[in-house]
Every structure is written in C-alpha cells, then in structure tokens.
Amino acid sequence: MSVLGLYVPGTGPMHRVPAGPKLLALLVLGAVLIIASHLWLSVGALVFALLLYPAVGLGARRAWRALRVLWPFLLAIGLFQALFVGAWTEGARLCAQLAALVLLANAITLTTRVREMLGLFERLAGPLRHVGVSPDRVALVLSLTIRSIPMVAVALNSAREGYRARGIVGRPHLMVVPVIVHLLRMAEATGEALAARGIDEDERVERA
Amino acid sequence: MLRLEGVSHSYDDRAVLRDVTLDLAEHRIGVIGANGSGKSTLARTLNGLVVPDEGRVSLGEWDTRRHAKHIRRRVGFVFSDAANQIIMPTVVEDVEIGLRSLRLGKAETARRVDEILVRHGLDGHRDHPGHLLSGGQKQLLALASVLVTEPEILVFDEPTTLLDLRNTRMFRRTLAGLEQRVLLFTHDLELLEGFDRVLVMEAGRVAFDGPPADAVPFYLKLMDAADEDGTS
Numbered sequence: 116m117s118v119l120g121l122y123v124p125g126t127g128p129m130h131r132v133p134a135g136p137k138l139l140a141l142l143v144l145g146a147v148l149i150i151a152s153h154l155w156l157s158v159g160a161l162v163f164a165l166l167l168y169p170a171v172g173l174g175a176r177r178a179w180r181a182l183r184v185l186w187p188f189l190l191a192i193g194l195f196q197a198l199f200v201g202a203w204t205e206g207a208r209l210c211a212q213l214a215a216l217v218l219l220a221n222a223i224t225l226t227t228r229v230r231e232m233l234g235l236f237e238r239l240a241g242p243l244r245h246v247g248v249s250p251d252r253v254a255l256v257l258s259l260t261i262r263s264i265p266m267v268a269v270a271l272n273s274a275r276e277g278y279r280a281r282g283i284v285g286r287p288h289l290m291v292v293p294v295i296v297h298l299l300r301m302a303e304a305t306g307e308a309l310a311a312r313g314i315d316e317d318e319r320v321e322r323a
Numbered sequence: 324m325l326r327l328e329g330v331s332h333s334y335d336d337r338a339v340l341r342d343v344t345l346d347l348a349e350h351r352i353g354v355i356g357a358n359g360s361g362k363s364t365l366a367r368t369l370n371g372l373v374v375p376d377e378g379r380v381s382l383g384e385w386d387t388r389r390h391a392k393h394i395r396r397r398v399g400f401v402f403s404d405a406a407n408q409i410i411m412p413t414v415v416e417d418v419e420i421g422l423r424s425l426r427l428g429k430a431e432t433a434r435r436v437d438e439i440l441v442r443h444g445l446d447g448h449r450d451h452p453g454h455l456l457s458g459g460q461k462q463l464l465a466l467a468s469v470l471v472t473e474p475e476i477l478v479f480d481e482p483t484t485l486l487d488l489r490n491t492r493m494f495r496r497t498l499a500g501l502e503q504r505v506l507l508f509t510h511d512l513e514l515l516e517g518f519d520r521v522l523v524m525e526a527g528r529v530a531f532d533g534p535p536a537d538a539v540p541f542y543l544k545l546m547d548a549a550d551e552d553g554t555s
Contacts, residue, residue, distance in 0.1 A: 122412075122413065122450065124450040228413070228416070229411065229412050229413065229416055230411070230416045230419060230420075251423070258410065258411055258412070258416075258420070259410065261412050262409070262410055262411060262412055262454075265452070265454045266454075269454075301407065304402070304404065304407035305407060305410065307372055307402070307407075308402065308407055308408040308410060309410065310371075310372055310391075310395070311370060311372055311395065311399075311400035311402070311408075312395075312400075312408070312410075312420075312421045312468065312469065312472070313392065313395040313396055313421065313424055313472070314410070314420060314421060314423070314424065
C-alpha cells in the first residue's frame with residue numbers, strides 16, 4: 116500500500132493486537148537478544164521474523180524489501196567484524212540480530228495505524244505534562260516527522276528534474292540550495308495549514 | 324458577520340492591503356484580482372493567519388488579533404495547494420486530526436469522519452497515503468478535513484489553480500452543494516456564476532464591489548488597461 120513502509124490495511128493476527136503489547140514484545144525480544152548475545156538465538160530470531168511476514172498476511176516480499184534497504188549496512192558490519200576484529204561469528208550474530216529487530220519493527224509499523232501509535236506515544240508522554248511538555252505536541256511532532264518523508268522526496272525529485280532539464284551534468288551540489296528552499300517553503304506552508312486547521316491550539320500572531 | 328475595519332498590511336516596505344473596510348455577510352462572495360493585488364493576504368486575514376498591521380478583522384464579538392483560535396474554528400480555510408494542507412500520513416488520519424482539539428470522544432469523532440469521507444467520495448481511500456491521491460482527490464481531502472470541523476464560513480484561496488478541467492468541474496459541483504457561507508478567492512471567473520457579490524482587488528484596495536454581472540466586466544477592463552499600459 117505505502118511507499119513509506121507505513122500501515123497496510125488488513126485483518127491478520129498482528130493487525131488485531133494493540134500497539135502497546137506489540138512494542139513491548141519488541142522491546143523484550145530486543146533486550147533478550149542483546150543480553151544473551153548468542154549466535155543461534157539471533158539466527159533463530161531472524162528466521163522467526165522472516166516466517167512472521169507470510170504468517171500474518173504481510174507477504175514475504177515486504178520482508179525482502181526491508182532487508183534490501185538494510186543489506187549494505189549488514190555487509191559493512193559483517194566485513195568490519197570479520198576483517199578488522201577477526202570474529203566472523205560475532206559479525207554474523209550482529210547482522211542476524213539487527214536484521215531480525217528491523218524486520219520485527221517494520222512488521223509492527225505495517226500492522227499499526229499511525230494514529231494508534233501516536234495515541235500510545237501521547238499516553239506514554241502523559242507524565243511529561245508535569246514538566247511543561249504537551250503530550251499532544253509530542254504526538255504531532257512525530258506525525259509531522261512521518262509526513263515529512265514524502266515531502267523531502269518531492270523536493271529532491273523536483274530539484275533533480277530542474278537540474279536535468281537545464282542540462283547540468285556532474286555538479287550535484289547545485290541541487291542543495293533548491294532542495295533547502297523547497298523544504299523551507301513546504302515547512303512554512305505546513306505551519307500555515309496547522310494554524311488554519313486549528314491543530315496547534317496556541318493563539319498565534321503572524322507578521323510575516 | 325465577518326467585518327474588516329481599516330485593514331492595512333505590509334510585507335517589509337511593500338503595502339499589500341491599504342485601508343480595506345468591508346462587511347462580508349452574503350452566502351457566496353467572490354474575490355478576484357491580478358497577481359499581487361492583495362487577494363491572498365486578504366484571504367489570510369479572515370481566519371487570523373495574517374494579523375493586519377493596522378485595523379481590525381472580526382467575526383461577531385471576536386477579532387483575529389485576540390481570538391484567532393475561536394475564529395479559526397468558525398472560519399475554515401482551504402489552500403490552493405492541497406498537498407500542503409495534508410498533515411497526516413493517511414486520508415482517515417488527516418481528516419481526524421482536525422477534531423483532536425475539539426475532544427469529541429471516539430464515537431462522535433468516528434461518526435463525523437465516516438460521514439464526511441462518504442459524502443466526498445473518499446471512503447474507499449481512507450487508508451491510502453494522502454500525498455499519493457490525484458490532484459482532485461487531494462483537493463477533496465483538504466476540503467473534507469476542513470468541513471469535518473463544521474465551520475460556518477469557508478475561505479478558498481485559489482482552489483482550482485492546480486486542477487485540470489475535470490477536477491475543476493468536480494470542485495464546482497462540490498462548491499455548489501456546500502451549505503456554508505463561502506468566500507472564494509480565484510482567478511477562475513466561471514466559478515463566480517451564481518455568486519451574490521464579487522470584490523475586485525487592485526493594488527491592495529477594493530476597486531469594485533458588486534454583483535458578478537458587473538464585477539467581471541470591470542475586472543476584464545482593468546486587465547485590458549493593464550495590458551495596454553504594459554505594451555505601450
């Protein structure tokens with residue numbers, strides 16, 4: 116559904132579990148893997164994560180997509196451990212551990228609506244109200260961060276198109292300023308939209 | 324009633340609104356004018372996005388300088404680039420977020436969101452990423468996100484600028500079906516058909532104020548005169 120690895124509509128078992136228990140399970144598993152530091156336990160977790168995708172209706176292709184993004188990092192970690200530290204088993208363990216945790220975190224993202232996640236973060240940030248932090252605003256910042264990913268992609272594509280249309284070759288640094296200007300304009304427009312929709316409740320005086 | 328009293332505003336040294344005084348009470352009001360005539364700034368003063376340097380914009384007993392929050396709940400604003408108005412990752416979440424500050428409760432929030440998505444043909448796209456919708460659907464989403472908060476007045480700032488002919492026609496039909504009072508800032512003169520009142524802006528002032536049948540010819544003459552000045 117999404118190019119961003121966000122929510123995929125569905126009714127599978129992971130879709131039915133609330134965000135809190137899913138994140139807690141990930142936290143516990145991550146802690147166990149790191150504390151145990153055991154090669155075969157990490158490999159087992161990776162196999163489990165790979166089997167989880169088809170089992171909960173997400174399809175193996177989505178697992179592959181997540182790994183495809185990750186493989187350069189895994190390769191770099193594995194090579195570093197094998198060549199410079201001389202511990203290939205440690206490299207394999209780290210790679211399996213990282214891949215398993217990324218796959219499981221991605222599965223949670225794919226089966227949890229952003230609003231559900233934000234609701235959870237808002238509740239978790241609740242105690243911060245006592246030190247002057249607004250949980251609403253924390254949730255809003257997180258949602259805007261997620262929303263800004265396609266915005267950055269749009270800005271990059273737009274700058275790249277302009278760069279190519281003008282026949283410029285071999286000077287990619289010339290795209291930096293247009294991308295920054297585009298992003299600043301988008302940020303300003305988003306701020307204006309937030310205010311217009313009354314989402315940021317503070318009284319606001321604009322004198323641009 | 325929206326009221327502007329002696330409203331002036333500048334960006335640095337450039338005056339964009341000059342002593343504008345208006346009572347805006349009609350059901351359908353259009354505002355036309357060349358680029359740089361002050362239309363967008365005037366639109367933004369109406370729900371407090373821009374607070375004027377001088378003068379007052381008010382709705383009943385509230386004015387935008389002190390009660391922007393209250394006015395924004397009653398005056399919805401739809402931007403020309405709907406993509407910039409989409410804040411949340413998916414359609415349903417984007418419509419929903421405008422209701423968060425109203426603290427309506429889960430059931431009422433879900434009822435309002437479902438109703439607005441169905442009414443604007445977005446129900447089948449509820450879990451789609453908003454930024455991947457077509458231009459027309461994005462404009463519908465932007466409108467639905469504003470309408471869900473049930474404003475009394477809607478301000479549209481050049482809503483069809485980025486739309487093709489088919490989507491412009493769809494927007495026109497949607498506009499015709501709206502119960503709310505509408506203030507439409509536009510370059511598309513055809514959209515003004517059936518409007519009660521049209522203002523023509525020029526150099527930060529209201530140069531004409533009357534029915535569309537008189538305002539549109541006035542505007543066209545103004546543009547002809549500007550063309551002649553530019554070519555002579």
